[in-house]
Structures are given as structure tokens and as C-alpha cells.
Amino acid sequence: MRRVIQWGTGTVGAEIATAIIDHRDDLELVGALVYSETKNGVDIGTIVGREPIGVTATTDVEQILKLAADCVIYTPRTAHLDDVCRLLASGKNVVTTAFLFHPARIDPADRDRVLAACEKGASSVHGSGINPGNLSGVLPLALSGMSRTIDRITLQERADWSVYESTGITFDNMAFGRPVEDISPTATDFLAFNSSIFTEQVWFLADALNADIDEVSASVEAIAAEADHQIFDHLLAAGTTAGQRWNWIGRRDGEPLIEIETLWTVGGEYPGHWPRPAHGWTLTIEGDPSMRTHFMSLASFTRSASMEEHVRSASVAAGMQILNAVPAVCQAPPGFATSATLPLVRSFAGFRREPGRGQRLLSDGH
Ligand SMILES: NC(=O)c1ccc[n+]([C@@H]2O[C@H](COP(=O)([O-])OP(=O)(O)OC[C@H]3O[C@@H](n4cnc5c(N)ncnc54)[C@H](OP(=O)(O)O)[C@@H]3O)[C@@H](O)[C@H]2O)c1
Numbered sequence: 001m002r003r004v005i006q007w008g009t010g011t012v013g014a015e016i017a018t019a020i021i022d023h024r025d026d027l028e029l030v031g032a033l034v035y036s037e038t039k040n041g042v043d044i045g046t047i048v049g050r051e052p053i054g055v056t057a058t059t060d061v062e063q064i065l066k067l068a069a070d071c072v073i074y075t076p077r078t079a080h081l082d083d084v085c086r087l088l089a090s091g092k093n094v095v096t097t098a099f100l101f102h103p104a105r106i107d108p109a110d111r112d113r114v115l116a117a118c119e120k121g122a123s124s125v126h127g128s129g130i131n132p133g134n135l136s137g138v139l140p141l142a143l144s145g146m147s148r149t150i151d152r153i154t155l156q157e158r159a160d161w162s163v164y165e166s167t168g169i170t171f172d173n174m175a176f177g178r179p180v181e182d183i184s185p186t187a188t189d190f191l192a193f194n195s196s197i198f199t200e201q202v203w204f205l206a207d208a209l210n211a212d213i214d215e216v217s218a219s220v221e222a223i224a225a226e227a228d229h230q231i232f233d234h235l236l237a238a239g240t241t242a243g244q245r246w247n248w249i250g251r252r253d254g255e256p257l258i259e260i261e262t263l264w265t266v267g268g269e270y271p272g273h274w275p276r277p278a279h280g281w282t283l284t285i286e287g288d289p290s291m292r293t294h295f296m297s298l299a300s301f302t303r304s305a306s307m308e309e310h311v312r313s314a315s316v317a318a319g320m321q322i323l324n325a326v327p328a329v330c331q332a333p334p335g336f337a338t339s340a341t342l343p344l345v346r347s348f349a350g351f352r353r354e355p356g357r358g359q360r361l362l363s364d365g366h
Contacts, residue, residue, distance in 0.1 A: 165312075
């Protein structure tokens with residue numbers, strides 16, 4: 001039985017905690033770090049809508065560091081390298097949806113700190129999710145198994161964030177609703193950070209597939225809303241940012257080889273001059289042979305489900321990609337574990353439905 005700690009019980013963190021309680025008899029949830037005072041001291045099961053499990057969440061990082069655990073599942077809204085380095089140095093492996101997707105290509109000083117922490121704690125760290133994550137890492141590598149040669153890889157993500165519950169991310173972090181002049185790859189710490197993680201993904205594919213690129217450029221076009229939009233408790237005012245088209249392009253001798261493009265809107269207005277891939281993610285590999293695949297996640301393709309459930313499915317997918325990686329990351333040699341070095345991560349529960357450890361479900365009854 002591996003002992004795990006859930007760091008952050010937001011949208012993604014709560015999906016992971018419920019999956020552990022419901023489906024993972026191989027994992028024991030021994031702690032949770034929360035930021036909200038209202039969750040401090042509350043049983044983790046209660047926080048995520050399950051029966052109490054007898055373990056309370058804490059806002060105290062020191063308490064978490066003292067716990068004996070094999071792995072920390074790190075899903076805060078804003079990632080802190082100091083916290084992750086302390087966890088790794090204390091001997092806990094870390095899986096995260098927030099960053100460290102290809103740590104070999106982060107700022108060298110940070111990279112060396114993370115590596116030193118891994119060496120000290122004999123631990124490893126793995127960043128993944130949907131994108132960055134499976135669709136920008138696992139899937140292209142899997143498809144590349146059918147390639148003789150590759151000329152160009154493009155991953156387009158088209159998403160309207162209006163129904164994404166994590167408005168702290170939409171408005172505070174991603175700066176939707178701010179003046180369009182305020183949006184650039186370096187405008188705020190978070191936008192710079194966000195740009196850096198997609199830049200890392202381009203480097204990841206380049207390194208894994210011998211692209212030998214010289215650089216990755218980042219650019220963004222911000223689009224103003226034509227009308228007001230009410231997004232949960234936020235008013236996105238006409239004239240403020242309602243669209244962000246980001247492009248991260250890896251070039252060799254000036255030639256674009258790998259591109260990640262995100263076409264993000266809030267409020268549902270879609271600029272006429274933007275490309276129009278289907279909603280979701282479109283991955284194109286130009287080469288011998290050329291291949292294209294489209295990915296979308298829903299709560300179900302057969303039963304009717306609410307928009308909230310459909311949106312939640314993306315958080316489930318992001319969370320499960322790292323939860324399912326926990327055993328492999330615990331077994332990986334100390335250091336950076338990426339989709340290129342880990343074995344293929346697959347569903348642990350698969351078709352199994354029975355809840356782990358006899359927990360009774362309070363909220364969703366499946
Ligand atoms: N790679 C991917 O494909 C992918 C997909 C989705 C999300 N993500 C990332 O996963 C992370 C979690 O996303 P989410 O949708 O779960 O976000 P969310 O719902 O906004 O989750 C908020 C989480 O952040 C915590 N929090 C509150 N104040 C904070 C602060 N000052 N600093 C740090 N954390 C704070 C909350 O604590 P409490 O536990 O007290 O509520 C909660 O756990 C984010 O970093 C997001 O960018 C990645």
C-alpha cells in the first residue's frame with residue numbers, strides 16, 4: 001500500500017481524492033494540504049463529498065512535510081518550486097498537473113535545485129495532465145510510433161472557458177477581463193509562467209523526436225469582448241480580454257517544426273480571423289505518413305449530462321493522468337520522470353467499479 005498526500009483540493013484535486021477513496025485500494029490518503037481556512041482541520045472525505053476517512057486536511061506545510069508518504073499529488077492553482085523542492089528533499093515523490101512537465105528545459109538554476117532535491121530525497125517528479133500532458137506528450141509520442149519521418153507537429157487546443165469553474169485561474173491567473181494591452185508572454189508572473197510550461201512542451205517533443213530546434217518563440221493575440229458576459233461571479237466587460245490566441249513555435253534554422261497553438265475564449269465570442277479547428281484538441285503530424293487526430297472529453301457520449309459534468313470531465317482526465325502515474329513514478333529512478341521515460345500510464349481501475357476500502361459514496365451514487 002502506498003501512502004499519498006493530496007496537495008490542493010480544488011477542481012482537479014477533489015477529482016483525484018475521490019478517485020483514491022472510491023477506486024484505489026492500493027493507495028492510502030494520509031494527508032491533504034489546503035489553502036482555505038474553512039477546510040483547515042476538516043476530514044478529507046468530507047471536503048470532497050465522501051464519508052469521513054479519519055484524516056484531516058491542514059494549511060500547515062510543516063505538518064505535511066513531517067508525514068511519512070510515498071508520493072504527493074500536487075495540484076494547487078499556483079505552483080511553488082520551493083514547496084516541491086522541500087517535498088522531494090524529504091523523500092516524497094511528486095506528481096503534478098501544475099508544472100515541471102519537462103524540467104530538463106526549465107531555467108537551469110531551477111532545474112539544478114529540483115535535481116538536487118531529488119537526489120537528496122531519492123525521489124522523482126512527474127508533471128502531466130491533458131495539455132500540457134497527455135495530448136502534448138504521450139499522444140504525439142504514441143502516434144510517432146507509426147512515423148517513418150516527421151516534418152512538422154502541430155497541436156491546436158480550442159476551448160471556451162466560460163463554464164470552467166476555476167475562475168481564479170481564468171480571471172486572476174490568465175487575466176481574462178483585463179485590458180487587451182495587458183496580455184503578453186511576459187505581462188505578469190503567471191502569464192510568463194503559463195507561457196513557459198507550453199514552451200517546455202515544445203522542447204519536450206523536440207528532444208524526444210530529434211528535432212534539434214534552436215529556439216521556441218511565444219506570442220499571443222488578445223481579443224476584446226464585443227458585449228458584457230457574466231461568468232459565474234465575474235462580469236467580463238465589453239472591451240476587455242475575451243480571447244487569447246497563443247502560439248509557441250520551435251524552429252530549426254528558422255523553419256517551424258513544432259507548434260502548440262491555443263485558441264481560448266471566455267464568453268463564447270469567436271474571432272472571425274482565427275483558425276477554426278473543432279472544439280477540443282487537434283494533433284497533426286505532417287510527415288511520412290501524415291496523421292491527424294482529434295481529442296475531446298465529455299462526461300458521456302451516450303447519456304445526457306449537464307454542461308458542468310461535461311466540463312468536469314477535463315479535470316477528471318487531467319487528474320487521472322497523474323494519479324495513474326503514481327506507481328510508476330514511485331518506482332522511477334531519482335530525478336525527472338517524463339512521458340518519454342515512464343512506461344505508458346494506463347487506467348488503474350479500468351472497468352472495475354467497486355469502491356475501494358468499502359467507502360460509501362455520498363454525492364454521486366455511481
Ligand atoms: N496540465 C493540465 O492539463 C491541467 C489541467 C487542468 C488544471 N491544471 C492545473 O492544475 C492545477 C489545479 O487546477 P484546478 O482546476 O483544480 O484549479 P482550482 O479549482 O482553481 O484549484 C484551486 C486550488 O488551489 C488552491 N489554492 C487556493 N489559494 C491558493 C494559493 N494562494 N496558491 C496556490 N494554491 C491555492 C485551492 O486550495 P483549497 O484546497 O483550499 O481549495 C485549490 O486546491 C492548476 O495549477 C492548473 O493550472 C493543469
